[in-house]
Amino acid sequence: MNELVPGGNTPLPTGPLTIRVPGPFDVSALVTDDTGKVRGDADFVFYNQPTAPGARLSGDTLTVNRPGLRPGATRLTLAISPSVPDTPLGHLPAPTLLVTAPDGRPLARFTPPRPTRETVLLLAELYRKGPVWKLRALGQGYADGLAGVARDFGVEVLEEEAPAQAPLQGRGELRDEPPPTWTRPTSARPPTDPLTHYLDLVNSTRATAGSRPVSLDARLSAAARAHATAMAAQRRLAAEGKDGVSVHQRVTTTGYAYLTIGEHLVSGPRTPAEFVDYCRSDPEAGRTLREPSWSETGLGQATDPRSGTVFWTALWAHPFSSDGLHRTATDVITLTNSERAGAGLPPLSPDPLLTTAAQAHSADMVARAFYSHTSPDGREPWHRAAAAGSTRRSIGENIACGQRSAAEVVRGWMNSPGHRANILKPGFTHVGIGFAGGGAAGTYWTQLFGG
Numbered sequence: 001m002n003e004l005v006p007g008g009n010t011p012l013p014t015g016p017l018t019i020r021v022p023g024p025f026d027v028s029a030l031v032t033d034d035t036g037k038v039r040g041d042a043d044f045v046f047y048n049q050p051t052a053p054g055a056r057l058s059g060d061t062l063t064v065n066r067p068g069l070r071p072g073a074t075r076l077t078l079a080i081s082p083s084v085p086d087t088p089l090g091h092l093p094a095p096t097l098l099v100t101a102p103d104g105r106p107l108a109r110f111t112p113p114r115p116t117r118e119t120v121l122l123l124a125e126l127y128r129k130g131p132v133w134k135l136r137a138l139g140q141g142y143a144d145g146l147a148g149v150a151r152d153f154g155v156e157v158l159e160e161e162a163p164a165q166a167p168l169q170g171r172g173e174l175r176d177e178p179p180p181t182w183t184r185p186t187s188a189r190p191p192t193d194p195l196t197h198y199l200d201l202v203n204s205t206r207a208t209a210g211s212r213p214v215s216l217d218a219r220l221s222a223a224a225r226a227h228a229t230a231m232a233a234q235r236r237l238a239a240e241g242k243d244g245v246s247v248h249q250r251v252t253t254t255g256y257a258y259l260t261i262g263e264h265l266v267s268g269p270r271t272p273a274e275f276v277d278y279c280r281s282d283p284e285a286g287r288t289l290r291e292p293s294w295s296e297t298g299l300g301q302a303t304d305p306r307s308g309t310v311f312w313t314a315l316w317a318h319p320f321s322s323d324g325l326h327r328t329a330t331d332v333i334t335l336t337n338s339e340r341a342g343a344g345l346p347p348l349s350p351d352p353l354l355t356t357a358a359q360a361h362s363a364d365m366v367a368r369a370f371y372s373h374t375s376p377d378g379r380e381p382w383h384r385a386a387a388a389g390s391t392r393r394s395i396g397e398n399i400a401c402g403q404r405s406a407a408e409v410v411r412g413w414m415n416s417p418g419h420r421a422n423i424l425k426p427g428f429t430h431v432g433i434g435f436a437g438g439g440a441a442g443t444y445w446t447q448l449f450g451g
Contacts, residue, residue, distance in 0.1 A: 001107060016065045078126075354390055397448050431448065
């Protein structure tokens, strides 16, 4: 079973799927086409309208028969809201999405970062890419409830007053904020170059938090502009454009390689200063703005000519280096051995051949856009270890995607029973670590064990 992180995706088998979200939640679904917009009321599935072509809701369980969806449907987005209206999701247990194959086999599980004030959460989407259907984990929340969801999916919402902020939380900071009334001190006059002003504001904020300054990188800014343009073209915030290209793939296309990366996707602010003001005022966005590990940044914006909404992409990164990769791998091994020591087990030793195989697999997952222990050509972990020259008799593998640090990835593996079992297996004596940046999820990790 795949343990997904926000932005992660996995291919789906043919046949009806069963999707459950246990707990005090109302489940609903929206059926859309390539525009990402609904065609009408029949495209909503919820407790008062539990059936639509190809989809049936019963309690906390949604059954989806993809060939039966209405003509032109290419995406089904799953949303949850509290069973008791107006209850913030942060007051409830963390939701967990469970996806089951037609034969009852568990396919995927996704528990998003714990929401706070949001009252609606987009958990995941089923989407068609060519002939293949995939599942993508989202974790995007709306503080203004169904009104925010309606706006993003093409329903006109008329409000006499400025709507409440509607943060859209995903991997990194994915934010959806209606154009607010922004204020700035009358004495503040930005310089001619908006990017220079943006950088000054960013570094001033980082200095107050004790974080090192960042510098502008032209490649990050080019990728940010390309992604902002893609979002403006489809009139909604998204980690992936209609062309199927993710924000991280736009970064690697420019030739920029990174060890860690973060992003803000925002709509609403009109100037770089207003964008930074928003980041300062939002707790989650503010943490990313002040994150000490970043050393470079890029900013891009684009305006939807139909609505006038300005879409922003800010990228934060630390560039790749061989020394940095070695430090990252060493940190993973150190944290892994700390977990083994706590269980009374001897430490794992670094193995250069396992490292070669692990690094090649992470790079392959980015290059060929897949996330699996089995390569597209059918090779398994033991095949890859042998190809790298390893003669170890016992081989095990952990993979992960989307995590931004060694601590985060080891913590995620330890919270998953299957991955934890590999880390704490007494028979393993050696390990190799692989890491690559890019792809849909942004980061891909491989931990290859041998004994």
